[in-house]
Amino acid sequence: MHEARLYQKLEDNTVRCSLCSHRCTIREGKQGVCGVRINRSGTLYAATFGKVAAEAVDPIEKKPLFHFLPGTLSYSLGSIGCNFHCAHCQNWHISQQALETQALRDRSPEQGVERALASGSASIAWTYNEPTIWHEYPLAMGTLAREKNLGTIYVTNGYITEEGLREISSMLSAFRVDIKSFSDTFYRKVCGGRLQPVLDATVLAKELGLHIETVTLVIPGQNDSMEEMEALIRWVLENLGPDTPMHFTRFHPDYKMREVRPTETRTLEKIYERAKDLGIHYPYLGNVFNHPYESTYCPACGNLVIERSGFGVRMRGLKDHTCTECGGRIAYVSKID
Structure with missing residues (x-):
């Protein structure tokens, strides 16, 4: 198994996980609230890695x-x-x-x-x-x-x-x-x-x-x-x-x-x-x-800019992050930098 990150070793082979807000204190052989971060002999393992x-x-x-x-x-x-x-x-x-x-x-x-x-x-x-x-x-x-x-x-x-x-x-x-x-x-x-x-x-x-x-x-x-x-x-x-x-x-x-x-x-x-x-x-x-x-509607003028039906998407009134009716800015991420 893969050793976990973000934990502290305590006494008696106990560990404290600092990954989620439960901050579980986990005794040897036990698991955190999540059920998948496991203490084995004082080392915390991420049991579902991969x-x-x-x-x-x-x-x-x-x-x-x-x-x-x-x-x-x-x-x-x-x-x-x-x-x-x-x-x-x-x-x-x-x-x-x-x-x-x-x-x-x-x-x-x-x-x-x-x-x-x-x-x-x-x-x-x-x-x-x-x-x-x-x-x-x-x-x-x-x-x-x-x-x-x-x-x-x-x-x-x-x-x-x-x-x-x-x-x-x-x-x-x-x-x-x-x-x-x-x-x-x-x-x-x-x-x-x-x-x-x-x-x-x-x-x-x-x-x-x-x-x-x-x-x-x-x-x-x-x-x-x-x-x-x-x-x-x-x-x-x-x-x-x-x-x-x-x-x-x-x-x-x-x-x-x-x-x-x-x-x-x-x-x-x-x-x-x-x-x-x-x-x-x-x-x-x-x-x-x-x-x-x-x-999605333009917040400035109410123009329909992205039409959705279920998971189908059609760009309608949108060009380069702007509404084609009023030129208002439409906030969204179009590419990964």
Whole structure:
């Protein structure tokens, strides 16, 4: 197995991991909350380095990322484990699996980059489960990917320490972060974590120059009050800026939250409209097929500039980052420098 980074050796063969915000103290023979960082004789190992559970070539819009290389493909990889235990997890069949229960494929960092290039992808995304806990593997692959002018993406819950984020930022282009709620009670009860570390990491990612898009799964009766949504929107405006794309997505019952009804489309529309009113330039709805609020509109004049239907993308009123109607600037990443 591959020795982990970002940990401290303590007495009696105990270690303290400083990769995610749990900062687990792990005794000999035990694992962290994530289930994949293991202490063996006082050395912490990253047990899933180069071990892949899911692999696909996806439209970048599936991540979802709407303002990062729109209309391109992203070579996407996931493994097992997570530092959250969300009751509504839609990828629970890999995120909540133990090492001994899941067949994993070997894929070296070099092979990952080769496969991304061969697929015609413009980027590599570490996704499907939480990439933070895979740290050493994305770091190695992403460093090689950037040399080939590939974009690099974390689809993350944001529960990463400052140390972990600063190290991974050396190769990372985009930080697509779930802000699951604007309530610490929700995080503690539903996810097994806390809200503030996610907010802190997202602000730091912005300061480090990463492209940021937020996603909030709107769950009826859990995090869907307009008061909470307004607080989240205002926080994004104040800390990330009005050009930050915010995705509000429709919940469907899954895992341990099958008794909760799907989100009503009108609830999402009200949140979208409030986000626009408060000053977010690029709010979006998700999991609502063929809805006009999936598309991008010029924040200055309202002209349709990027039309989306599902994962299909059509550039309509856009030329060189400007609206063809009014000349207003449209903020998005079109190439990797």
